[in-house]
Amino acid sequence: MPAQLSLGPADDDMWQQYDHLATRSFGHPLADIASLRPHADLRVATRNGTVVAGGLGLLIPQYFGGSPLPSACLGAGCVAPEERGEHLAATLMSERLRALQDQGAVTASIWTAANGYARHLGFEAPMTTMAWSVTPDDLKRSFTADDYDVAFGLTPAAVRLQQDLAHRWHGPLQRPHWWPHWSIRRHSLSVYRFSRPGRPPTGVLGFAMTQSEQHDIHLAVHDFWTADQDTASAMLAFLGRQHRAALVEFRRNALPPSPLLLHNLHRYRPSARAWHPWMLRILSIPKAVQLRGWPPHLDLSIPIEVTDSSAGTTHTYLLHIQAGSAEIRPTSRAAQVSFTGRQFAVWFAGGYRSATTAHLSGVRCTSPQALDAIIRSTTDREPWLPDQF
Incomplete structure (x- = not known):
């Protein structure tokens, strides 16, 4: 008979065990586990003191209707392969959500490819999630950047711009103070600011360079925050000038749900890929x-x-x-x-x-x-x- 399961917060040893378990469960190390430890709530399931399942939770405000609501942002949930099939993930999810609700969360968000599992737990996808790919040449021929200054690096003004733009949508996070620099380190991002001469920034662009299996350079866009169409055009024109890249890839949901490409490309030949969606649950x-x-x-x-x-x-x-x-x-x-x-x-x-x-x-x-x-x-x-x- 298997030992009784225990659920609860992780101590130092359990954090280390969970890190090893996540590597075994996902098939590769998760750098986020170490870097998010100062900010995350980790709940684990143990048998005889051994961690057999776990998951991170971040209490971060999420904008709805222009107001930030305390939200449980869930990530890196995993169950040991030998423990699967016993509904342990659902049991652990209840513990993870309870802990964050006790801290004030009224909504919960998750990114997961296991959509049926998430729906069983009360989550649903509010929108289709897409990733887009387009060649730099197509962007160069289709967009212009008249009278815009481009500067490298994140500044307090750029952070304020991102927060101002985030509240115009339903769903973006009110990023905590540690988020921007954590994201830059996590993805090796280069961040650029776009502004009219002598004016505050109206656009923030963050991207990383990756190499494909064929040794082509791909430019992966992670952040695309723009106050208006003219700034968006300047940002896309800037991407079109990155001649080292064979392809510009806008990661899942990096582009806002606006027909920027549909209404502006000279030749419409981008590639679109559907990704597993963001899923939401109302806790209260x-x-x-x-x-x-x-x-x-x-x-x-x-x-x-x-x-x-x-x-x-x-x-x-x-x-x-x-x-x-x-x-x-x-x-x-x-x-x-x-x-x-x-x-x-x-x-x-x-x-x-x-x-x-x-x-x-x-x-x-x-x-x-x-x-x-x-x-x-x-x-x-x-x-x-x-x-x-």
């Missing part, structure tokens, strides 16, 4: 709705139903939004719009761009007008999470 519906930002012109009260299929529970709420604030409280009124917990997360992140897309995704309603109104309440911004963890 009342707190998340209260803390989230809302459009100031909205004034609506709609009874909604949210079903948590994993817990087998259904709750009916009255959602009230007015003057940029919202609250959600239990009600006995009949629901006009019915969500599953996963559908609620997609709506919360602005993933349904119309009532039609919500309907095709299975959101039910007794009032088409109520469905249209509630969908429009989160479409003031689009979902985008370019941060990798």
Whole structure:
């Protein structure tokens, strides 16, 4: 009979064991484990003092509606190969989320290729995640950089710009003070600032050089933050001048969900690759709705139903939004719009761009007008999470 499983926070020895376990589970070392230790919460499962599963959690604010919500950002979850098949990952996930909820998290985000597993745990993807590849020559022929200064290195002004741009979307992290330099070290990034002469920066570009199996140089873009189309054009023109690179690759979700390439390339021949998506879960519906930002012109009260299929529970709420604030409280009124917990997360992140897309995704309603109104309440911004963890 196997020894009883224990769950909890990791001590020094368990951190070391988890590092070795992650290498064995993923098939390669994870440099993040050592570098994130000062900032991360590590929960592990042990048998007889041996770590058999573990996962990191970062408590980082995540923007929704322009407001930063405390979020559980989960990464590097792994289970020993000999322990798989016993639902240990789900058990450990509950422990990881509980610990971060105790610290204030109201939402949770994860990047995982195991989408079915994540959905079983209440997560859903608010958007399609794409990576793009284009040749420098195509960028050079299609974009110009008139009257822009380009400077190397990250400055406080560039960090402030990234934060200002992040709150314009649903999903980006409010990066903590240690994040930019950690990311630069982690990926060996070169960071450039773009600005009009004598003006503050309006663009931040971060990329790394990699070598393909054929020894071609590929330029991998990790950060692409732009305040407007003119700055974006200058940044893309700069990439087009990097003649050492055979290919410019925008890593998953590095490009914002804007038709920059579609509307501007002289010859449209980029390559697109779908990646496993960012997935979101709402840990506390009342707190998340209260803390989230809302459009100031909205004034609506709609009874909604949210079903948590994993817990087998259904709750009916009255959602009230007015003057940029919202609250959600239990009600006995009949629901006009019915969500599953996963559908609620997609709506919360602005993933349904119309009532039609919500309907095709299975959101039910007794009032088409109520469905249209509630969908429009989160479409003031689009979902985008370019941060990798």
